Amino acid sequence: MTRQRAVTRRNRWIPFQRRAAARSPVAHMRWRLALAATILLAGATRPARAQNPADRTVAIVVHPETMVSELTSTQLRSIFLAEQQFWPDHSRITLLVRAPVAVEREVVLSRIYRMDEAQFRQYWIAKMFRAEVATGPKIVYSTEMAQELVTAIRGAITFVPASQVGPGMKVLAIDGRKPGEPGYPLN
């Protein structure tokens, strides 16, 4: 009993991993796996901008049947501000906006809306209050959700990281330039 207490006391001063390794090979392997998983998780949850600066390029995508392939910056701003609510073929524009924290939302708020988060909220609340729109933009919580809805809802428009444009999504040129081209305005 006394000897067991002495071993326990000594182990307090041994680094945790050495203690784990000392227990058994299986425990050692588990510890390494846990460490690897922690590193992977930390990398996955880190903001995308830290991973790849190219992810800050935002593509404007629309439903594939939308009869528009290019917008000017003024038209784009007018659509995102809901000043223009119909496409030229008279179909209703459905605006899909990423929920906060996403990097592409930051880009769109600064480049298209020219607002911070508080101003963005106040803008839409005022817009709904004045009955200029029936509801605010539809909120999407992931790029996958944006991809799914923009291809399902006729007249939908949204934005996704240019590196994650999926099949079936129609990418619009802005001021005559596609994402990745020099002078593209949504970087």
Place this chain on the structure above:
Amino acid sequence: MRFLRLIPGLVLVLVPTSHVVAQAPIDGPRFQPMGFGDVSYIFADGQAEGFLVGQLVGQLTAALTDRLTIFTEVSGTARSDGYALDIERLFLRYDFADVFKLSAGRYHSPISYWNTAYHHGLWLQTTTSRPGMIRFGSRLIPVHFVGILAEGTIAPGALGLNYALGLGNGRGANIARAGDAGDVNDNRAVTFAINWRPSSLQGFQAGVGAYIDHVPSGDTEPELRERILSAHIAWTPGTPEFIAEYARVSHAPDIAGADFEHTHALYAQASWGLRGAAAGFRPYARIENINASPVDAAFTPLGGDYDAVVAGLRWDFALLAALKAELRRERAGDGERSNSFVVQASFAIAALSGGAM
């Protein structure tokens, strides 16, 4: 004029039957609830002091299809003997296109910037109170309009011209209220407003409005012809804010050769959103003046002129809540100047569709 009286009825038929060509949203009808409220503490010369529960306003919008929408707004206002419930807005609108949207119901009158931009949304406005010229219960400018309204945006974006053209009941027997239960005479009111709001100038708006009606002036007097002209300019993008509005309200007895009597009203308000360590704070000031015609039968109860100077500080201490402290020095008619100090907490209850913003 008989043709004008038929138009509202035709529109009431047109709006609901138009929805047969509209598509239901892919996820069914969409509902957008929203609310505003406030609590104040008032120190005032010669007036009741203490806590004041302001208005609790609830708004519910239902997009039944991608073009057909119902807007509703009700308010509960504290009175000395309880609460007064009121229908503020209730209308059915069909959106044909950006340039043409048609609706029928009860609206905020489109002839005043403040009236349409803020109305009961106290949290939306910088100050604790509305300018005197557009105050609730005022007889000066009709704040509500019951009838039909055509509105739209001409060339959204670069040009950004918005218009509203309405035909309705006009003022009620109490001219401070809209004719909710029918027109008090055979003359429908006509209102028109046009605003310039280019998307390249975020927060900028300039516009003019007009309102034409016949209003009752009592049992024995002839009715009054009413003409209201208004103009405004507003810049509310963020750091600086500037709003200035002017209205000329004119009345003349409805008899041949009678001249119009004019009442002039204006206000100008400026504020500045602080940055850095003081972010969230916004000092503001406003001047107001009403120069009422002393012989206008419609405004006799106004008691003459009104002027006020307002200064205050707004603090947005949370995302949808603000605390405002305001000092007001005002004079109505030939009375003494009075001072009041108001501390007010105002808030909004709102979320974009999907439950988050």
